[in-house]
Amino acid sequence: MGESLNVYQNSYLFVIMFLILALLLPAIALTAGRFLRPSKPSAEKQTTYESGIEPFHQSWIQYNVRYYLFGLLFVIFDVETVFLYPWAVAYQKLGFFAFIEMMLFIIMLFIGLLYAWKKKVLKWI
Amino acid sequence: MIQNMLESTPSYLQTGGFFLVGVAMLMVVLGFVTYAILAERKVLGFMQLRHGPNRVGGRFGLLQTVADILKLLLKEDTIPRDADRPLFIIAPVIAFAPAFLVIAVLPLTERISFANIGVGLLYYIAISGITTIGILAGGWASNNKYALLGSMRSAAQMISYEIPLVMSVIGIVLLTGSLNLNDIIAEQQSVAFLFKQPLAFFIFLIASVAELNRTPFDLPEAESELVAGYHVEYSGFRWAFFMLAEYVYLFAMASLTTILFLGGWQAIPYLTFIPGAVWFGLKFISVVFVMIWIRATFPRLRADQLMSFGWKVLLPLALLNIFLTTIVIELFRSF
Numbered sequence: 067m068g069e070s071l072n073v074y075q076n077s078y079l080f081v082i083m084f085l086i087l088a089l090l091l092p093a094i095a096l097t098a099g100r101f102l103r104p105s106k107p108s109a110e111k112q113t114t115y116e117s118g119i120e121p122f123h124q125s126w127i128q129y130n131v132r133y134y135l136f137g138l139l140f141v142i143f144d145v146e147t148v149f150l151y152p153w154a155v156a157y158q159k160l161g162f163f164a165f166i167e168m169m170l171f172i173i174m175l176f177i178g179l180l181y182a183w184k185k186k187v188l189k190w191i
Numbered sequence: 192m193i194q195n196m197l198e199s200t201p202s203y204l205q206t207g208g209f210f211l212v213g214v215a216m217l218m219v220v221l222g223f224v225t226y227a228i229l230a231e232r233k234v235l236g237f238m239q240l241r242h243g244p245n246r247v248g249g250r251f252g253l254l255q256t257v258a259d260i261l262k263l264l265l266k267e268d269t270i271p272r273d274a275d276r277p278l279f280i281i282a283p284v285i286a287f288a289p290a291f292l293v294i295a296v297l298p299l300t301e302r303i304s305f306a307n308i309g310v311g312l313l314y315y316i317a318i319s320g321i322t323t324i325g326i327l328a329g330g331w332a333s334n335n336k337y338a339l340l341g342s343m344r345s346a347a348q349m350i351s352y353e354i355p356l357v358m359s360v361i362g363i364v365l366l367t368g369s370l371n372l373n374d375i376i377a378e379q380q381s382v383a384f385l386f387k388q389p390l391a392f393f394i395f396l397i398a399s400v401a402e403l404n405r406t407p408f409d410l411p412e413a414e415s416e417l418v419a420g421y422h423v424e425y426s427g428f429r430w431a432f433f434m435l436a437e438y439v440y441l442f443a444m445a446s447l448t449t450i451l452f453l454g455g456w457q458a459i460p461y462l463t464f465i466p467g468a469v470w471f472g473l474k475f476i477s478v479v480f481v482m483i484w485i486r487a488t489f490p491r492l493r494a495d496q497l498m499s500f501g502w503k504v505l506l507p508l509a510l511l512n513i514f515l516t517t518i519v520i521e522l523f524r525s526f
Contacts, residue, residue: 069198076197076209077306081314083209084295084305087217088288092432095264099428104267112272114335115423124273125336133347136498140350143506147357150513151313154364157517165517172510179506188502190495 135187139179146175197307212305216294224438225256231483238487266427271334274424278332283425283432286325289318290439297446298373300456300467311372312364315447316357319402322436323349329433330421341420344410344494349402351501356398358509359391362516363451376455383454390512392452394505399444400485401501404437407489410497445478453478 114121153160153168182188196208229244229252236243248254270279296311298304308314323346330342364370366387367378375384385392401408410420422433449455453474456467492500 072200073197073307074309075201076199076205077308079201079206080197080209080213080306081292081295081308083206083213084216084292085288086210087213088291089284091217091291092284092287095428095432099264099268103265103427106267107269109272111269114271114273114333115418116336117418121273121335125334125339126331127339129339129343133343136347136351139502140354143354144357147354147361150358150361151364151370154361155368155370157365157520158368162521165521168517169514172513176507176510179502183503188499190498 132190139182139187142178143175146171193303193305213295216305217291220291220294220439220442223442224435225260227438227441227479228256228259229253230479231486234480234483235487238484260431263427263431268427268429269424271424273334275332275334278328279424280429282325282329282332283429283436284325285328286322287432287436287439289321289325290436290443293318293443294439294446296372297443297450298376298455299446300471303468304373307373308371310370312360312370312375312451315443316353316360319440319443320349320353322440325436326421326433329425333421333424335424337418337423338421341423345404345421348404348408348410348497348501351498352398352401352408352505355394355501355505355509356402358506359388359394359398359512360451361509361513362388362391365513365516365520372450372455376450376457379454379457381460383452383457385452385454388452388512388516390508390515394509394512395448395452396481398501398505399448400482401497403440403444403482405441405482406486407492408497409491410494441479441482445475445482448478449474 114125116122149171150168153164157164193212196205196212199205232255233243233252244252244255246252246255247258270276293315295306296308296314298307326349327342327346330338330340330345333339363375363384366384367375369375378384422430425433449471455474456471458465458467458470
């Protein structure tokens with residue numbers, strides 16, 4: 067028991083160490099780069115790139131609503147997956163009733179997908 | 192050795208040991224990235240009947256990527272005046288950090304594995320999703336039209352293909368009854384899941400190429416239409432971290448494919464005298480090769496084809512795979 071608890075704690079320590087390293091590497095590389103690279107900023111260099119023409123307007127604008135619709139669909143199906151994972155892990159112990167229940171759930175969501183399909187949400191223009 | 196460290200009581204000394212193991216792994220990954228880029232250019236070269244890099248570092252261009260990295264380190268770092276400065280600086284870090292973080296749960300051989308987490312697979316999927324935010328932040332912070340288009344496409348593509356990717360794996364979870372990647376490898380001792388879950392493998396492979404933003408799904412950085420997509424405004428090492436994230440993901444995704452479908456470090460029957468590390472390496476390299484091969488073979492998809500393929504083909508197929516797997520399990524149970 068004590069051993070498995072140790073593995074549990076140590077595993078997350080490992081994850082934290084990886085996180086620290088993943089943040090350290092960019093920090094070190096960019097700081098080291100600061101001493102090595104030249105820095106001669108000029109007004110032209112700092113303009114936004116637009117294939118050579120003078121940039122006009124900001125690009126922080128409203129964009130196509132379709133991205134939002136796909137975002138909504140993603141949330142729905144991702145939540146479905148969140149339900150599917152524990153079900154899949156415990157399935158061998160749950161038996162046939164769990165199968166029927168989950169199939170109903172999947173079919174209902176599939177009907178939702180068909181509805182979105184029919185309403186042309188999935189059509190990208 | 193790592194196994195002993197995992198089982199001992201937590202202490203500062205041992206945490207330092209974990210840190211050193213992490214540093215070693217980071218070096219391995221950086222070495223892989225350096226030579227994966229070279230290998231990709233070489234293989235692409237041979238597939239297109241040309242030589243690829245052959246000047247820097249001898250006949251095979253062995254130091255080409257090293258030279259490229261040094262060049263990037265010495266490049267001036269420009270941040271556009273109109274950009275959102277803090278977000279612009281932090282975005283490459285957000286994109287890179289999860290790429291390295293997911294490696295923590297991948298068991299490479301029976302001896303070399305890091306964190307042994309019960310929810311390993313879920314951890315991989317959850318953490319790798321964060322990269323989308325980094326790419327989106329980078330494109331948005333640049334205040335550039337190409338970058339915005341690229342990052343928007345990227346976000347739409349990555350969330351669309353994440354669903355089939357995640358759902359294709361459920362078949363494996365059903366058969367194993369665990370999310371722990373060590374358990375998943377142990378389950379494949381006799382037959383790899385490639386043969387038990389061929390449909391899932393097919394979906395997973397396509398969706399993982401799309402998640403990696405590689406050709407034929409490289410719309411976010413389509414050079415010929417969006418210049419470079421979300422990282423147009425990035426230069427020097429900040430740009431390098433986006434590229435690094437991409438190739439570290441190649442490492443992680445190829446390892447995950449090996450672990451989930453090809454049996455990880457398990458030997459194929461009758462050849463158990465060859466050590467696990469060799470098996471893992473062979474399987475891993477073939478997955479990476481297939482990814483490069485796909486890049487050399489297929490043309491880029493159109494944005495509308497990409498989205499409809501993800502939602503109208505891969506997602507129903509992934510749902511079908513769950514359905515079929517459960518039915519097969521039920522049939523085996525009743526007879």
